[in-house]
Amino acid sequence: MKLRAHYTMKVKSIGSIAFFQEDWMELKEALRLAKYIDKKEPQSLLSFEDEKGAMWSVKELEKLNEELKLEPDQLQVYFDASFHKETGDAGLGTVVYYKLGEDAYRFRKNHPFQGTTNNEAEYAALFEAVEALKNLGASRNSVTIRGDSLVVMNQLKGEWPCYDEVHNKWLDRIEAALKELKLTPTYQVIDRKQNAEADQLARQILANVPIESTLKLEADGAE
Structure with missing residues (x-):
């Protein structure tokens, strides 16, 4: 959850002065700021x-x-997808990093999929990722979503139009699922190298290697 502060300070001989913070902060940072201000002012x-x-x-x-x-x-x-145009077979890979209390975790899962285009498979991969968020119990929070498909990511951000009926249905499903969970998404385009983990999962399911795992990470993010 991202927040920014609105602060009104009372100054003798001047009255009230309002301040507005431009930068966003996490919930815990906001509470630390509140504690500090309560002590000082x-x-x-x-x-x-x-x-x-x-x-x-x-x-x-x-x-x-x-x-x-x-x-x-x-x-x-x-999220990522691997698609075989000749057969319509696709593999979907999803990875979720999150914290539960003070502990950090990584959830990974892949899925087989039958579709018509690579972009449809990409949308399906993201939908499965949102389903994973739901199953993990995520709600009322912010989520950063990263993918390497320029078409899909820019359509999700609303920067590119989407004329394909099938893709529009996936867009609607994803937006409805996020709204139901009260999750606020931020979309970031990354390159394929940065998306290697999700890509590998997508390729593995095409090789009949299903994966579903949750791993507790060390403090530095290592496995």
């Missing part, structure tokens, strides 16, 4: 804006923080 007024424009009081964020301790946080999704 107990008479000040502090609230936080989330990515959807909703305003939160410090007490509301403290309550939300307790609830989210049991839900995945700092969500990062990688």
Whole structure:
């Protein structure tokens, strides 16, 4: 969950002065800031804006923080597809990095798929990734989604039009699933090298190697 602060400080002989933070911060950072300001300026007024424009009081964020301790946080999704045009066979690869409390995890899964185009397979891979987020219990949070398909990623961001009826149906399904989970996506285009993990998963299922695993990571992100 990304937040930015709205801060009103009362100054003698001047009155109230309002400040607005441009940079986004994580929920825990926001609560640390709130604690610091309460200690230094107990008479000040502090609230936080989330990515959807909703305003939160410090007490509301403290309550939300307790609830989210049991839900995945700092969500990062990688997705990819491997498609055989001659047969329509495709492999879908999805990777989710997340934190649960103070611990970091990686979830990986691949799926077989039958489609008409590589782009459709890419959309299907992302939909499976969103389903994985749902199964992990993710909700009311931000998620960074990374993929290497310029067409799919730019259509997801709304920067490129989508005229294909099949692709539009996948777009609608993905957006509806994210909305149901109250997840706010940020889409980032990456190169194939950066997406190697999801690509490998997609290729492995085409070789009849199904994979589904959850791995706890070390503090430095190593396995």
